[in-house]
Amino acid sequence: MEPDLPMRESDRSPSLTELLERCAGNDRRAFAELYAATSAKLYGTVLRILKNERWSEEVLQEAYIKVWQKADSFDAGKASPITWLVTLARNTAIDQLRREPTAANDGDEVIDLLPGHFPDGEQKLAQSREQEQLLHCLKQLEDGRADLVRLAYLDGLSRIELAERFEQPVNTIKTWLHRALKQLKGCMS
Amino acid sequence: MSDHDDLDMLAAEFVLGTLEPEAREEVKRRRVQEPELDQLIQAWENRLAPLGNEIDEIKPGPNLFSRIEQRLDELESAQDRPGETGAAGDQLTALKLRLRRWQWSTALASAASVLLCILLLNKPTPELAPQSFVAVFQHDDQQPAFMLSVDLQSRSLSITPVTAEAIPGRSYQLWIKADPLGPKPRSVGVLNANMEIDGASLTQYDPALLKQATFGISLEPEGGSPTGQPTGPAIHGFLYPANPAQLSL
Structure with missing residues (x-):
């Protein structure tokens, strides 16, 4: 296995932390890197909750705006960067879902992600x-x-x-x- | 059960996401002022975080990042201008979310679907902003159906059909919805056979209210809704910048 693949959280944590710190310093390139490294994880998180692609992209956009705005409040001593990011995305999605609890069932765009199947x-x-x-x-x-x-x-x-x-x-x-x-x-x- | 246990379960359920909406909002307010609650929440976030490893990574659409960047540009340009605090950007976000909410809830009410639109407020830079809003309505999420423009200063409005066509025996009706007007949409007017609407239909509304309002159009029986509420079929609306150059100033 190639050693530089970010397979384990412990491998990539330092770089995500660094990217978040640079985001806090208004570094848009760092933000782009952070997005590239984490958006699939965060989108997977949001989509699993909302089960609607268009809605999930809206919410993911809102989540990344918050990431940019709140990057300076990230404290590496309190949470890992990926936990901080996923938490932020989850909270944004759950807030939306609780406001519109049945919206995800809206017709044609509902994706088939039935809950309850938990492969080990x-x-x-x-x-x-x-x-x-x-x-x-x-x-x-x-x-x-x-x-x-x-x-x-x-x-x-x-x-x-x-x-x-x-x-x-x-x-x-x-x-x-x-x-x-x-x-x-x-x-x- | 001790108070601490209660607080810990509140934190745990907040993180799990199972609190009732009101309780959830209350926790969000309280944690800002209660360090103990905030710490309990963070402890639960860390405790449950490994569950996140069970989530499949899925790439979002290829254009999403450029949309995020554009949004950041808008927010930052608003902040850069003296005397402004990004209020226009916040308002835009609020408007978009309101559109979303209305759209989702409306889409569910399949019998009472509404053609939606929303007014896009140009940023209030005094010397640059003509007080005009533009909204684009989309039919089946594909083609623009209507464009709506409103001049806030004169409170005049006009509607331009793009692909929408007059339907014999049916009328399009414009609605306004805003918190001060109560929970239900209020009729602004019915489009005539030439797809026009009385340009002075909004003069009774305060510009401040118009800035906050959501607008919708529904397809109704000829002459307008018989019930006083939208009853017609759904076409969804999406926001487009009225003038992108202006937005990114």
Whole structure:
């Protein structure tokens, strides 16, 4: 394998951090590089949540405007650059989705990305310690609860949508979520 | 459960994305003032972040980056001008998002679809900005159907059909929607058989309101909507800069 391929987050983190720092200094070339290096990841994130290509591009545009504007608030001591970027894109997408919860179902452009199919995550993952730990802890949860977490985090399902999917009252879903989250936290600490 | 546990679950569900919209907005406000909440949120972001590795990378459309750059140019040119704070850019973003929202919600209401358009405000540089807006309506997202222009100073408007054609027994109707007018669109007027509209139809509206308003056109029974609300079929509208040169000043 070519050593310079940015296969693992640990390999590319320094350069993304540097690019973000240069963005904070108004360096548009750095911004272009940052976009080239991260847009497929961020678009994948947004599209998975919104499931509509045109809408996702709108939201991705908004997210990158925020990246440019907020680059100076990125703190490498608090989060990895890719986590910071994905978080920003996810939040933008979820905000939009919560404002227009049914918009993604709008007719012809809906892409076929049905939630709920989770090929074993490990195969394509950088096997960082955090990754292994989270996967291990997800497996410790009761049946179905890891899917609950994934459907919320990756697919942007709301409590109500989770309730419909799992055929449970919304309050039960809330209880399940809280229990799962606490178990995860306990397991990972 | 302790208060800290409650706060931690609030942070966790905020990160997970499962809070109700109102609660989500409240958390966004609170975290700015509550360092503890902010730290809990960041801890959850880091804790769950490895899930992001399960997301497939998908390349966005090839033109997206140039659109982002163009948008940044607009924002920065607004900031560069003394006395301006990028308000026009922010307003443009707000208008675009409002169009989006209306468009998405309208598209869902398949029975009550509306031909949408939006007014594009030229930036308010006093000596450069004629107070004119231009909007382009697109039919089936392919061809421009109408162009609409409004002069804010005189509050006069005109509509130019591009590919849209008069349909016997039907009328196009222009609507205005703005927060101060309530949640429902209000009729501006019905286009006549020559596809014209009374140029003075907007004089009753304050220019400030017009700047904030969203406009739509629907295809209605002859003479206009019988219900007082848009009832006709959908054609979606998209924003285009009225004068790109001016926008990038």
